[in-house]
Amino acid sequence: MKIVVLAAGTSTEREVSIVSGTGICKALRRLGHQSILLDVFFGWKEADPATAFDGEYDTDAAAEYIKGFNPQLEEARKSRRSFFGPNVIALCEEADIVFLALHGSNGEDGRVQAAFDLLGIRYTGTDYISSAIAMDKSRTKQVFQASGVNTPSGITIYRGDSRRSASEFGMELPVIVKPCCGGSSVGITICRTEEDVRNGIDLAFSLENSAVIEEFIEGGEFTCCVIDGKAYPVVMITPKTGYYDFRNKYTAGATEELCPAPISDDLTKKIQEEALKAADAIGLIGYGRMDFLVRKSDQKVFCLEVNTLPGMTPTSLVPQEAAAVGIDFDHLCQKLIDVSLKRYEQ
Structure with missing residues (x-):
């Protein structure tokens, strides 16, 4: 071809x-x-x-x-x-x-x-509608909430909003500030003080015109891809320092990624079920990757976002999930093409 x-x-x-x-x-x-x-x-x-x-x-x-x-x-x-x-x-x-x-x-x-x-x-990949929804963290959160997908509570703010503290937003510290449409964790700030909130909002607005402020979930990070309606093995993500930010995502050795995740069968199944539910909520076609937090206190699963064109670098997660079920990188690329061509055959 x-x-x-x-x-x-x-x-x-x-x-x-x-x-x-x-x-x-x-x-x-x-x-x-x-x-x-x-x-x-x-x-x-x-x-x-x-x-x-x-x-x-x-x-x-x-x-x-x-x-x-x-x-x-x-x-x-x-x-x-x-x-x-x-x-x-x-x-x-x-x-x-x-x-x-x-x-x-x-x-x-x-x-x-x-x-x-x-x-x-x-x-390759999903259509323009699901891509647009998934790219905007604010819209994704609204769709998740309407569809019964567990997701952290939060609000959307826009450039020009003079509020700069969690208390002014009716939220308790700690919180997370994210640019609405950024990827690879660029511009994300974990805010444990009101000064962090001010700095986080300023950083987000230096990149985009809108941002999401959401509750901070203390717990483990996981991801699960869905290809052609099937949830793949779950990956547990453990950065050696800090959280899963841009540096830890793309620096070899900076993060320990275990696939399949060393968690119970029940928790694995729950994450996979939530991945399928999130994919269905935004109308995902073909393939995508869902990111999760599992709260430490009660093991509740929260879906953070959907990646409609997930990374395919040497440290990326979808290739690791595919490898866990015996699909090497080359044949994963072929599979993503084959899955994507299905929509044109109907």
Whole structure:
């Protein structure tokens, strides 16, 4: 198959996306596919869509080419009107399917998916509606609450709100402050003092126009992916220091991740059931990964969010869950393509 692995973009997770995309592209080529790695924002000016998939291809060279645009990113964002770079649409139209390796806003938020739907371009992952809901932590929380999915209580605030303390929001410390649409734990603050709350809100608003303030759940961190309606083995996540933030997610050895999680069968089943319920609540198609906290005091399971394009880096969690049931990285990539193609066969 001719496959575009679409990565990079303009979000705070651009670098992570490049790593995911590079690994996916190599895996697909090992399986015999004509895959190419493409930056959704900067594109490939020299590409001829009719021949771009032919012949030998150096994925590492393509990744370095994409990274070369990093210093230009901010200036290009200010001067550009179109999100799609040169030849991106033409190459994606030429492909049999586009493997979305995008993370964060302008990629995981449904806008690329909506554009591809209108253009008749086939892609991996869920549709634009569920992507948009899952990307916005405020909307996700509302949908979870309406659907009976256990989730921490919280409120949404917007830029311009003068309140800067938990007490002003009617909440008790500690709390968590999160940008509404950020990924990879970028901009998240655990607030144990009112000064932390002020700083956390300022940090969140430096990244986005809205933020979620939610109750702090003292307990263990877990994750569970759902692929084609099946919940996979649960992963227990234990950072060696702090919590599961950006550094601990993407620094090899910084976090201990155990899969299957060393927990009771009952708790495993409960997390998997909540993962399926959360996936159903947002209308997830194909695959996604749900993140959880299990409260230490009573073992109650809380779903935090849905990742509709979960990471596919060497330290990512979905590949670990797949490996636990005998699916290696290359064949996981193939499986995600196969699952995604089902929606186009109906």
